[in-house]
Amino acid sequence: MAIPDIHAFVKQYFTANYCTVSEVDQHILQVELTEEMDKKIMNRPFYWHYIEATQGKGEPKTLLLGPHWEYKDPTIESIYFGSTRFQQILKDLTKEPSFVQMFETVETKDKQALHPWLFVNMKITYQSMQTKDEIFSLGLNLITGHITIHMMDHLLQTNLKPTISTLCYVLSPIITYDSGLKRLEKILDVYLEEQSHQWAVHSIQEMDNELQLLDHFYEGDHPDKEREIKAIQKRYKPTITFKYMSGGIVYLTPSFQKKEKH
Amino acid sequence: MKHIKIQKDHTFLPMLKEKIKTNQTESSWETFSLAYQAELAFMNASFDELKSIDHVPQVEFLPYQLDVAKKVLFHMHGRAILADEVGLGKTIEAGLILKEYIIRGLVKKALILVPASLVNQWVNELRIKFNIHAVSYRKNYNWEDIDIVVCSLDMAKKDPHHQTIINIPYDFLLVDEAHRLKNNKTLNNAFVRNIQKKYCLLLTATPIQNSLSEIYHLISIIRPGLLGTYESFMDAFEENEHEQQSILKQLVQKVLVRNTRKDIETHSIKRFLSTEWIAFTSEEQEVYNQIEHLTSHFPPFTKLTLLRALCSSREACYLSIEKLLKEDNQPFRKELVNISNKLSVLPHHIKAKKAVEYIQSVKGEKVIIFTEFRATQFYLQWYLQQHGISSVPFRGGFKSSKKDWMKQLFEHHAQVLIATEAGGEGINLQFCHHLINYDLPWNPMKIEQRIGRIHRFGQKYNVHITHLALEDTLEDRLMRILYEKVGLFERIIGRVDDILALRETPNIDHAIQSILTEANSEEDIRDQLTQLSTIIEQNTSEDEVEHYGHS
Numbered sequence: 001m002a003i004p005d006i007h008a009f010v011k012q013y014f015t016a017n018y019c020t021v022s023e024v025d026q027h028i029l030q031v032e033l034t035e036e037m038d039k040k041i042m043n044r045p046f047y048w049h050y051i052e053a054t055q056g057k058g059e060p061k062t063l064l065l066g067p068h069w070e071y072k073d074p075t076i077e078s079i080y081f082g083s084t085r086f087q088q089i090l091k092d093l094t095k096e097p098s099f100v101q102m103f104e105t106v107e108t109k110d111k112q113a114l115h116p117w118l119f120v121n122m123k124i125t126y127q128s129m130q131t132k133d134e135i136f137s138l139g140l141n142l143i144t145g146h147i148t149i150h151m152m153d154h155l156l157q158t159n160l161k162p163t164i165s166t167l168c169y170v171l172s173p174i175i176t177y178d179s180g181l182k183r184l185e186k187i188l189d190v191y192l193e194e195q196s197h198q199w200a201v202h203s204i205q206e207m208d209n210e211l212q213l214l215d216h217f218y219e220g221d222h223p224d225k226e227r228e229i230k231a232i233q234k235r236y237k238p239t240i241t242f243k244y245m246s247g248g249i250v251y252l253t254p255s256f257q258k259k260e261k262h
Numbered sequence: 263m264k265h266i267k268i269q270k271d272h273t274f275l276p277m278l279k280e281k282i283k284t285n286q287t288e289s290s291w292e293t294f295s296l297a298y299q300a301e302l303a304f305m306n307a308s309f310d311e312l313k314s315i316d317h318v319p320q321v322e323f324l325p326y327q328l329d330v331a332k333k334v335l336f337h338m339h340g341r342a343i344l345a346d347e348v349g350l351g352k353t354i355e356a357g358l359i360l361k362e363y364i365i366r367g368l369v370k371k372a373l374i375l376v377p378a379s380l381v382n383q384w385v386n387e388l389r390i391k392f393n394i395h396a397v398s399y400r401k402n403y404n405w406e407d408i409d410i411v412v413c414s415l416d417m418a419k420k421d422p423h424h425q426t427i428i429n430i431p432y433d434f435l436l437v438d439e440a441h442r443l444k445n446n447k448t449l450n451n452a453f454v455r456n457i458q459k460k461y462c463l464l465l466t467a468t469p470i471q472n473s474l475s476e477i478y479h480l481i482s483i484i485r486p487g488l489l490g491t492y493e494s495f496m497d498a499f500e501e502n503e504h505e506q507q508s509i510l511k512q513l514v515q516k517v518l519v520r521n522t523r524k525d526i527e528t529h530s531i532k533r534f535l536s537t538e539w540i541a542f543t544s545e546e547q548e549v550y551n552q553i554e555h556l557t558s559h560f561p562p563f564t565k566l567t568l569l570r571a572l573c574s575s576r577e578a579c580y581l582s583i584e585k586l587l588k589e590d591n592q593p594f595r596k597e598l599v600n601i602s603n604k605l606s607v608l609p610h611h612i613k614a615k616k617a618v619e620y621i622q623s624v625k626g627e628k629v630i631i632f633t634e635f636r637a638t639q640f641y642l643q644w645y646l647q648q649h650g651i652s653s654v655p656f657r658g659g660f661k662s663s664k665k666d667w668m669k670q671l672f673e674h675h676a677q678v679l680i681a682t683e684a685g686g687e688g689i690n691l692q693f694c695h696h697l698i699n700y701d702l703p704w705n706p707m708k709i710e711q712r713i714g715r716i717h718r719f720g721q722k723y724n725v726h727i728t729h730l731a732l733e734d735t736l737e738d739r740l741m742r743i744l745y746e747k748v749g750l751f752e753r754i755i756g757r758v759d760d761i762l763a764l765r766e767t768p769n770i771d772h773a774i775q776s777i778l779t780e781a782n783s784e785e786d787i788r789d790q791l792t793q794l795s796t797i798i799e800q801n802t803s804e805d806e807v808e809h810y811g812h813s
Contacts, residue, residue: 003300009296009299012292012296016292016296017293068319081316082314084393087393089300090304093297094297094300094301094304098294099277099278099281099286100287100294101282120274123301125367130336131309131367132309133304133307135302137298152298155295177279177282177283181275181278181279197263200266213485214486214487215487216490217487217490217491218486218487224456224486230458235339235340236339238267239266239269240267240269241269242268242269243271244271244274244275246294247278248287248294249287
């Protein structure tokens, strides 16, 4: 799934990183980098090293970013999904796992209880002669034990903020974090157990075929044969890799769970 | 399930617990959700769809190029010979495949071996078209440190690079102009076999040039054992066992993809071939006859060389004779000196005049002239200059930087590029659409390679190819008997089926040369050349029937 609105995404990214972003016109963004962002993405360590050594004041750059057209003005940089700059942004965002603690924004005149939810976003990669990823966003209500596999989808439609709204209070969890995390892991184990994994079966068949071909080509043991066997195994041996990306705790009104059911 | 290796991450969940307990969480929901969107964007949702297309909106792929990439990635599992005809975009297909592997996280270390003259072109194309930041190898670089490196095969195979390279486990190896690996006895072939590689692409427009064994050795790099042992493979073809052969053809198709211009009807640029028949001036004809009627003791192959040279230029012929005269005990010194003297008083070559007329007729549009002789190249450059036509030379022997420079000069400053045969491989000149074959090579396939320089992607105009051929000479024979059948040769290399049909004509270059030198008379030559082309024709038409029979 590519990102539908690159322009908006870039704007959000730089704004969230305290850069001043303005729109030159409908298509072109002007981004005044902070010193920190300049160091992070402009790849000019010598400049910053020099500034520090001379105790001078560095000047962060200003970027002009536009869609993937050709520009007469060389100061405008093309930014689109596959561009080096955009990929750099995506990598920066995902290079370390991130953790949050958030509260649903509630406007209420009465006291309102919020349920604690534990959630993780994770990716499963299936790799053999082919590769595929699946992304799960698992959420567990630590009061009721209710589980959803579309947690982020729902959260993205919910108003969240880092502080609790007035008149709201949080319930203490009935399920402990430890046992909650175990429950989430268990779900994934069962999910993997239940699949037929035809992708792996086919790949192993192909691998066996290719290994047999080698016997027709090399007589007996041959150093070249070893090398080819290794290469074949690298291409066909099936693996499943878990990668956790992010997670945290969110405090939500009980109506959140009802929303999920429909 | 038990055969699948499962790699879990055991550090995350304890870390999550710790962060929550100690309140070390991020305060920006916005950044958090951007990161999630970024993860979704990196996801490969499907086993068999090209994810890379999203990354390169600036490149327009043609449907057959996407098909090739999918076939190689999802059916051949990354080991294949890309054998599209020259100019159909093998580089684009290969770049797309590499990009897909990088995006899917399957390739990190890649080695790209190309002719020295193409190193810069590859680096540029990968960067501009695919945002793949490949590095052109320079002295003192550390091989282990570069993830994606482009290097000339000739440099890589030399020590100390050779030894370093074969110790690195590469995820991806690409060899361009891979017909250089066709002989399993060469260092090229052994070197490439010895490189540790997960995925491997060999790019060549001519997977078979002369002999069937070539395709066997190429496939043995890609998938050793697919065609059995060398002996069993060759036996199957020599003994003409039809059943065996059709099995082998199917096997070849498992690792080789080929598109021909004919297959791709969408490509709307047409080529116009024409032959300009020229008569020697009487002075020239006299010298030609004199060489032709040299005593029958004169070595026939040398005679042939002199005749060809004279069909190209006085200078080429003169230099060939000079070389012969330098030999000690040259038994034909007297005859050669005599010819040499006559050459020195000949007027300007009739072909050169025709070439100038042609260039003047296209009114400033760019023209490429191909010649087989360096002396002709020099002469033409001088002769064109006398007529106020600017030109640049191009030779295989140039350093790659000089080649790039000459190409630049041609594109922006000069009207004409004069190339020798070695220049025929690998340069892209699609900004030009006139080509003159000033003299004719033995092997008609070479003509195809030359035309491919301009009749390729990016060409916006119909291309005009003119053969200059001299009547009543050797060129006449070559032209009428073989070149008029160039269509045939195209068909031979046109399909995988047809590639194997070459079995009866193990070495075209050699066959033609020996016919021309060993035949006793003009009729004999004619008969034998006709016979050769009939053999080729028969083989091709058999397979055509087979192929079209299904549709």
